Amino acid sequence: MLRFDNYVRPVNTAEALEVLRYRRGAKVVGGGMWMRLSSRTVPCVVDLSDCGLGSIAETDDAFEIGAMASLRDLETHRALNEATGGILERAVRDIVGSQFRELATVGGSVYGRFGFSDVLCALLALDADVVLTGAGRMPLARLCEQGYEKDILERVVVAKRDYRAAYACVRRSATDLPTLNVAAAYWNGDWHVAVGARPARARLLLGSELGLFGPEPSAAKLLNAARVLRGLTFSSNMWGSARYRRHLAGALGIRAVCEAAGMPVPEACAPALAPADEEVPA
Ligand SMILES: Cc1cc2nc3c(=O)[nH]c(=O)nc-3n(C[C@H](O)[C@H](O)[C@H](O)COP(=O)(O)OP(=O)(O)OC[C@H]3O[C@@H](n4cnc5c(N)ncnc54)[C@H](O)[C@@H]3O)c2cc1C
Structure with a gap:
């Protein structure tokens, strides 16, 4: 059972950071679902x-998602989802159940940086920054590379861009943790493809790394991008083998990019989508 010796409810984040830094063993709680x-x-x-x-605010050039906004807020915020190709709704809708998503927070999901996180994977493909009370504002991708400093995540800022985006994920069964997830988004003339649940933390690759240029890549470019995605590091756990994940990264990568581009998967990519017999999970 989880117990708390002391419970503090500050009225601003500066006070919260003070407590976090100077009270022995202090921990922030978001929805507490993971804790x-x-x-x-x-x-x-x-x-x-x-x-x-606790809210999601729209400004002229961005959506500011408060750390205590719930995953259900993320899922149901119409303007945010319309502006981001529905990628956030798609990423969170299979997380446990709606009651759970009413309680789990965006802050806990992003600060937690769980390898399997659908939330992190989807946000990484967008033009997203995080605002921390201590460290200030930085790109989400940078936070993903860092360790766990004592800090308060205040909000995630998703810039308004002309996003074409899609999300693809494989779960062994509905509502289970993902075996692999991929988010692809084209904005500012470049592709942004995040691969998570490797099972390590999501990695973001840009069009230049994937050899993907232009809004509607050719079959040859897609196959090359799949090869690069399969070259990431994968390992095995009870949700899938490294070998199966490697295959999925290529297949879901092609599917997500094509869906984001609004084009069918080219015939020539079919062999990359079908797993070889030995790659099918037991
Ligand atoms: C059974 C179960 C199944 C799940 N399945 C999935 C899934 O399929 N896909 C998926 O993406 N996620 C899944 N999750 C994770 C879930 O979506 C949330 O990411 C997770 O519960 C953390 O959110 P929380 O609000 O509960 O955070 P908490 O449990 O409250 O906190 C998590 C960590 O973040 C810290 N923290 C929280 N908020 C802040 C903040 N604002 N600033 C600094 N630190 C903070 C806490 O100190 C703690 O270390 C699952 C979780 C559970 C328990």
Whole structure:
């Protein structure tokens, strides 16, 4: 069972960071859905519910997603989803169930940087920054590369771009953790493809790394991109073998890019979509 010795509910993030840094063993709680899986006593828990981080606000050039906004908010925010090709709704809709998504937060998902995270994978393909109370503003991709500093994630800022985006994911069964997930987005004249659940943290590759140029890549370019995606590091766990994940990265990568581009998968890419017999999971 998870226990808290002390419960603190600051009214702003500066106060929350102060507690986090100077109270021994202090931990931030978002929705607590992940934290509650562990059995331990947390000396001091910092609840951000009164810090005004619970909504998604639209400005002229961005959507500002508060850290305490729920995954259900992300899923159902019409303007945000219309502006981002529906990628966020698609990424979160299979996470457990709607009651769960009402409680799990964007902040816990992003700060947690779980390797399997659908949320992180989808956001990475967009033009997204994070705002932290201590470290300030930085690209989400940079946060993904960092370790866990004591800090408060305040919000995720998704810039308004002319996104063409798609999300593809394989789960062994509905609502299970993903075996592999891929998000592809074309914006500012470049492709952005994130591959997560490798099972390590999602990695973002740009069009230049994938050899993908232009909004409607040719079959040859797609096959080359699939080869690059399969070259990422994969490993095995109970949700899939490294070999199966490697195959999925190529296949889902092609599917996601084609869907984002609004074109059918070219016939010549069919062999890359069909798993060889030995790649089918047991
Ligand atoms: C059973 C189960 C199944 C799941 N399946 C999926 C899935 O299929 N796909 C998927 O993408 N995700 C899945 N998740 C993860 C889920 O979507 C959330 O990402 C996760 O629960 C964390 O969100 P939370 O609000 O519960 O965070 P919490 O549990 O409250 O916190 C998680 C971590 O983040 C820290 N933290 C929280 N908020 C902040 C903040 N604002 N600033 C700094 N640190 C913070 C906490 O200290 C803690 O270390 C699953 C989780 C569970 C429990």
